[in-house]
Amino acid sequence: xxxxxxxxxxxxxxxxxxxxxxxxxxxxxxxxxxxxxxxxxxxxxxxxxxxxxxxxxxxxxxxxxxxxxxxxxxxxxxxxxxxxxxxxxxxxxxxxxxxxxxxxxxxxxxxxxxxxxxxxxxxxxxxxxxxxxxxxxxxxxxxxxxxxxxxxxxxxxxxxxxxxxxxxxxxxxxxxxxxxxxxxxxxxxxxxxxxxxxxxxxxxxxxxxxxxxxxxxxxxxxxxxxxxxxxxxxxxxxxxxxxxxxxxxxxxxxxxxxxxxxxxxxx
Numbered sequence: 280x281x282x283x284x285x286x287x288x289x290x291x292x293x294x295x296x297x298x299x300x301x302x303x304x305x306x307x308x309x310x311x312x313x314x315x316x317x318x319x320x321x322x323x324x325x326x327x328x329x330x331x332x333x334x335x336x337x338x339x340x341x342x343x344x345x346x347x348x349x350x351x352x353x354x355x356x357x358x359x360x361x362x363x364x365x366x367x368x369x370x371x372x373x374x375x376x377x378x379x380x381x382x383x384x385x386x387x388x389x390x391x392x393x394x395x396x397x398x399x400x401x402x403x404x405x406x407x408x409x410x411x412x413x414x415x416x417x418x419x420x421x422x423x424x425x426x427x428x429x430x431x432x433x434x435x436x437x438x439x440x441x442x443x444x445x446x447x448x449x450x451x452x453x454x455x456x457x458x459x460x461x462x463x464x465x466x467x468x469x470x471x472x473x474x475x476x477x478x479x480x481x482x483x484x485x486x487x488x489x490x491x492x493x494x495x496x497x498x499x500x501x502x503x504x505x506x507x508x509x510x511x512x513x514x515x516x517x518x519x520x521x522x523x524x525x526x527x528x529x530x531x532x533x534x535x536x537x538x539x540x541x542x543x544x545x546x
């Protein structure tokens with residue numbers, strides 16, 4: 280399968296504004312690129328890149344005063360297969376987890392494990408550990424939250440999403456991640472492209488959020504927003520929660536005036 284991905288994001292800046300971007304695909308997908316995944320800007324500016332502590336490719340720019348556009352348009356190859364499932368995947372005891380995985384058991388800005396721990400153990404203690412428990416958590420988050428773009432709020436935490444029962448894909452991910460961590464299942468936040476390949480999606484195309492859980496000695500994809508395997512995920516970033524994978528962080532006033540994302544299967 281070949282997927283065309285890209286975006287056009289427009290800002291209005293009252294003054295030159297430093298920005299941090301996470302708009303490239305993850306390094307693991309670079310070998311799948313059929314055309315280059317390059318960040319273009321109008322007006323053209325200098326860009327420097329580095330990899331953060333999670334291996335994400337980050338870019339630093341100084342956005343100019345006035346209207347400023349970021350865009351990309353590339354083609355990536357994909358297997359075309361839905362997310363694999365691993366019903367026999369076991370849960371690794373905490374004392375045997377790799378050192379680099381432990382951080383994904385801890386609470387973080389949007390994933391407050393202390394607040395939801397009692398709820399998690401009450402709901403899932405009797406579910407067999409491993410894939411069954413993680414899937415039960417995903418199903419719970421899927422049913423608990425009602426999706427709606429009007430319910431999006433950049434400051435919403437997992438606990439708030441659980442209480443309000445409203446949200447968008449990041450809220451489903453935060454809630455499921457938090458409940459998994461409460462049950463000693465390492466879980467990390469993922470973001471990237473995922474179009475309506477195989478499943479029609481209502482609303483305007485946007486970047487998507489899901490999660491990975493560490494089961495059976497490897498990271499496994501799960502998605503509380505859809506609660507079913509999906510086709511054509513193109514990972515851009517992983518982290519503890521949305522804090523670590525913000526697509527654009529501006530260090531000063533900047534007004535978003537245009538936003539378009541594309542993730543379409545090419546026939």
